[in-house]
Amino acid sequence: MRRLRIIGIGVGDPGFVTADAAQAMRELDVVFVLDKSGPAHELTLARQAVLEHFVPEPPRVVVIPDPPRDRQDPDYEGAVHRWREARVDVLVEALENELPSGGQAGILVWGDPSLYDGAIRVARDLVARDPQIEFDVIAGISSIHALCARHRIPLNRVSGAVEITTGRRLKEAWPEGVDDVFIMLDSHLVCREYAGEEIDIYWGAYLGTQDEILVAGRLGEKIDEIQRLRDEARERKGWVMDSYLLRRNPADAT
Numbered sequence: 001m002r003r004l005r006i007i008g009i010g011v012g013d014p015g016f017v018t019a020d021a022a023q024a025m026r027e028l029d030v031v032f033v034l035d036k037s038g039p040a041h042e043l044t045l046a047r048q049a050v051l052e053h054f055v056p057e058p059p060r061v062v063v064i065p066d067p068p069r070d071r072q073d074p075d076y077e078g079a080v081h082r083w084r085e086a087r088v089d090v091l092v093e094a095l096e097n098e099l100p101s102g103g104q105a106g107i108l109v110w111g112d113p114s115l116y117d118g119a120i121r122v123a124r125d126l127v128a129r130d131p132q133i134e135f136d137v138i139a140g141i142s143s144i145h146a147l148c149a150r151h152r153i154p155l156n157r158v159s160g161a162v163e164i165t166t167g168r169r170l171k172e173a174w175p176e177g178v179d180d181v182f183i184m185l186d187s188h189l190v191c192r193e194y195a196g197e198e199i200d201i202y203w204g205a206y207l208g209t210q211d212e213i214l215v216a217g218r219l220g221e222k223i224d225e226i227q228r229l230r231d232e233a234r235e236r237k238g239w240v241m242d243s244y245l246l247r248r249n250p251a252d253a254t
């Protein structure tokens, strides 16, 4: 039997790694790293640093170039599907090569594997293709939890709902029926469109790393500062990863 372990490692700070994740890392025979070339390569190195922090003699790490995803394809869903299929192909091959007589392979997932990450879907597709493979998932501290902890705020208001969504969707419209919205994957700070409204923003970039930046306050008063800090950081590092909570009508019950 071959076992694939999808291990959430938190967002960079070794303190975010759970005891379960550390234990799972120690049990691995091989680690697969789906490496995105370019700036995200720094995240690959960060994953390896977390592994070495917990496993002094780490298992072998096999870097698998992540199949490219066609981001210009107007058929967004189709492009994502094809990308997932290509990822399954490379993983099937890697499992056969690296674990010819069984054992455990791990994929270290940034944050929590259930949140805007393709690894669980790929693992499900993999198992559907080959019943000799099983997989499990180890939870991790997500950027949502890291952001709320760093700002010392609860995610939701009392009995309130929160929508977790993307910059792309916020650009289309403010989600219906909620005042609290958590935005991920926004490369353009689309929240600027709401700067005239009674909204507080809790923003964080590079959470859990030594480059961490935090800003909180009224959106209209903070958006230029956030934009400037974000632009400077991107210029300096070549990439930026940030998230934010928007709280509309913040004077209402918290």
Ligand SMILES: C[S@@+](CC[C@H](N)C(=O)[O-])C[C@H]1O[C@@H](n2cnc3c(N)ncnc32)[C@H](O)[C@@H]1O
Pocket: 011, 012, 109, 110, 111, 112, 113, 114, 115, 116, 117, 141, 142, 143, 144, 183, 184, 185, 186, 204, 205, 206, 207, 208, 209, 241, 242, 243
């Ligand atoms: C592909 S998603 C992965 C989310 C991840 N699985 C998690 O649990 O946070 C990438 C998005 O997560 C957010 N993110 C991940 N790590 C972050 C960090 N260290 N600081 C701020 N935002 C982060 C950003 O919004 C980024 O665009």
